[in-house]
Amino acid sequence: MSTLLQEMSEKALKLNIPLSVQLDLTYRCNERCVHCYLDHDDHGEMTTAEIKHLLDEMADAGVFILTLSGGEIFLRKDFFDLLEHARRLMFCVKLKTNAVLIREREAARLRDLGVESIQISIYSHRPEVHDAITLIPGSLKRSLDAIRFLKSQGLKVIIANVLMTQNRHDYPGVRALAAELGVECTLDPTITPMMDGNRSVLELAVDQGTLRQVFRDAALVGDVDEFCAIPAKPDESELDSTPCSAGHTACYVSPYGEVFPCVQFPLPTGNVRQTRFVDIWRHSDQMNEVRSIRLKDLTTCTSCTHVGTCTRCPGLAFMEGNMRGPSTQDCEKSFAKTGVPSANMLAKKAAAGNRENTNLGHVNLVQIRALPSLASATA
Amino acid sequence: MSRLYMARNPRVAARSLDGEMMIMSGRDSTLFTLNKTATILWQSADGTTPLDEIVEHRICVEFEVEPAEALQDAETLARELASHEILQISEQPILLRNPGIGESRAEGSTTVESTTGESRARESRAGESR
Numbered sequence: 001m002s003t004l005l006q007e008m009s010e011k012a013l014k015l016n017i018p019l020s021v022q023l024d025l026t027y028r029c030n031e032r033c034v035h036c037y038l039d040h041d042d043h044g045e046m047t048t049a050e051i052k053h054l055l056d057e058m059a060d061a062g063v064f065i066l067t068l069s070g071g072e073i074f075l076r077k078d079f080f081d082l083l084e085h086a087r088r089l090m091f092c093v094k095l096k097t098n099a100v101l102i103r104e105r106e107a108a109r110l111r112d113l114g115v116e117s118i119q120i121s122i123y124s125h126r127p128e129v130h131d132a133i134t135l136i137p138g139s140l141k142r143s144l145d146a147i148r149f150l151k152s153q154g155l156k157v158i159i160a161n162v163l164m165t166q167n168r169h170d171y172p173g174v175r176a177l178a179a180e181l182g183v184e185c186t187l188d189p190t191i192t193p194m195m196d197g198n199r200s201v202l203e204l205a206v207d208q209g210t211l212r213q214v215f216r217d218a219a220l221v222g223d224v225d226e227f228c229a230i231p232a233k234p235d236e237s238e239l240d241s242t243p244c245s246a247g248h249t250a251c252y253v254s255p256y257g258e259v260f261p262c263v264q265f266p267l268p269t270g271n272v273r274q275t276r277f278v279d280i281w282r283h284s285d286q287m288n289e290v291r292s293i294r295l296k297d298l299t300t301c302t303s304c305t306h307v308g309t310c311t312r313c314p315g316l317a318f319m320e321g322n323m324r325g326p327s328t329q330d331c332e333k334s335f336a337k338t339g340v341p342s343a344n345m346l347a348k349k350a351a352a353g354n355r356e357n358t359n360l361g362h363v364n365l366v367q368i369r370a371l372p373s374l375a376s377a378t379a
Numbered sequence: 380m381s382r383l384y385m386a387r388n389p390r391v392a393a394r395s396l397d398g399e400m401m402i403m404s405g406r407d408s409t410l411f412t413l414n415k416t417a418t419i420l421w422q423s424a425d426g427t428t429p430l431d432e433i434v435e436h437r438i439c440v441e442f443e444v445e446p447a448e449a450l451q452d453a454e455t456l457a458r459e460l461a462s463h464e465i466l467q468i469s470e471q472p473i474l475l476r477n478p479g480i481g482e483s484r485a486e487g488s489t490t491v492e493s494t495t496g497e498s499r500a501r502e503s504r505a506g507e508s509r
Contacts, residue, residue, distance in 0.1 A: 004411075008396060008410075008412070012396060015396070063394070064394040064396070064403075087389075090393040091394075092392030092394075093392070114389065114391070116392065116405075116408055117408070
C-alpha cells in the first residue's frame with residue numbers, strides 16, 4: 001500500500017469511515033469454477049434502484065474505493081447503468097470479472113467511465129488447464145482476448161491467479177503471459193470454503209511442498225531470506241493492533257443487500273434493504289464486535305511465534321468456528337514460509353497425542369497391521 | 380487580461396475525508412490529497428465560474444489575503460492541478476456534456492506543464508491492499 005493511501009486508511013480508521021467496499025452485483029456466473037465458494041442462483045438480487053440508492057448512501061458514508069464483483073458482473077443487464085451512477089458519485093471503481101463478455105465496445109465504455117482497474121481471473125496459460133477449472137471450453141481465449149481489448153483502451157488490468165492443485169505448476173507460465181500482455185499479476189493460494197459452510201473445496205488447496213516452493217520463488221517474494229525469516233517477537237503496540245481491515249475500514253455487501261465485514265467473513269451484520277448502510281456500519285453489534293478484536297485477544301494465536309507477521313484471516317477463522325481463533329490455511333502458510341509450526345498446529349498435535357495416550361489402555365501397544373495385498377497395492 | 384476557467388476532470392475519483400479531499404488520478408492511479416486552498420479550487424471548478432471570481436468570493440473570504448496575490452497563487456495551483464490531470468483549465472468556459480463521467484469535452488481546454496512552484500498536492504502511487 002502506498003504511504004499516502006496508508007495515511008488515509010489510518011485517518012479513516014480513526015474516524016470510523018468505510019473507505020473501501022466490495023459490492024457483489026450478482027452471484028450468477030457464466031463459468032463454473034471448481035473452487036468457487038458461491039452458488040450461482042439468483043435468490044432475489046437488489047434491483048437497479050436499490051443498488052443506486054445504496055451507492056448514494058455509500059458515497060455519503062465516505063466510501064472511496066468501490067470494488068464491483070460477483071458472480072459475473074456483466075451478467076447484470078443494468079451493469080453499465082450502475083457503473084455510470086457509481087462514477088457520477090466519483091467512486092474509485094475497481095472491477096473483478098472473468099471478462100468473457102468484454103469485447104471492444106465494452107472495453108471502450110469502461111475507459112469512458114474512468115474505471116481504475118479490472119481484475120481478471122486467469123488460472124493457467126494452458127487452455128486445457130484453465131478451461132478445466134472454469135468448466136467452460138474456450139474461456140481462456142475469451143478472457144485473453146478481453147485483456148487485449150482492455151489494454152488497447154489504456155486500461156489497467158490485473159491478472160488474478162488462484163493457486164490450487166490443478167494449476168500448481170502453471171503460475172510461472174501465467175506470470176510470463178502477464179508480462180507479455182503488459183499487465184500486473186497476483187498469485188493467491190487461498191481457497192475459501194463455500195458460503196453454505198461446505199468445506200469440500202478446501203481439498204483443492206495446494207500442499208505444503210507447493211507452498212514452500214512458491215514462498216521461495218524470488219520472482220514472487222523478492223528477498224527469500226527476509227520473506228521466510230522467523231519473525232521477531234512482537235512488541236506491545238503490535239499486539240494492540242487490529243488483525244485486518246475487515247470491519248475497520250472495509251466491508252462487503254452481497255447482491256441481496258446483506259452487509260458483512262468482508263467477502264471472506266460471512267458474519268451477517270445487517271441488510272441495507274432494512275437499515276441504512278451507515279447505520280449498519282456504525283451501530284451493528286456484530287460489526288462492533290469484530291472491531292473490538294486486537295491481536296492480544298486472539299485465542300491460541302497470541303502465544304504463536306507468527307502472531308506479528310501471520311496473514312491470519314479472521315473470516316476464515318470464523319468459518320472454522322471462532323473469529324478470535326486461528327485460520328488453519330494461514331497457519332500452513334506461516335509454516336511453509338519459516339518451517340516453524342504455528343501454536344495452532346502444535347496444539348492440534350498435542351491434542352492428537354493426548355487422544356492416543358488416553359487410548360493406550362484400550363489398544364495393543366504394538367500394533368501389527370496386515371500388509372496390503374499385492375492387488376490393492378498395485379491398484 | 381484573459382480569464383481562466385476550471386472544470387473537474389471527470390476521469391478522476393474523489394472523496395472528502397474529514398474535509399481533506401482525496402483524488403485518484405484517472406491517468407495512472409496516483410493518489411493525491413488536496414490542501415484547503417486546492418480543495419476550494421476543486422469544489423468550485425464548475426467550468427463556468429472564472430478563477431478570479433472564485434478567488435474573490437471563496438479564497439479571499441476564507442483566508443483574508445490580498446486578491447492580486449491570491450489570484451497569482453491560485454493560478455499557479457490550478458495549472459499544477461491541471462498538469463496532474465486533476466483539473467481541466469481553459470481561457471473559455473468549459474462545457475461538461477455529461478458531468479461526473481469521462482465523456483466531458485472542454486472547449487479549448489488544455490493541460491499545461493507543471494509549474495516550478497511549491498507543490499500543494501501531495502501525491503503517491505496507489506497500491507493494492509487486500
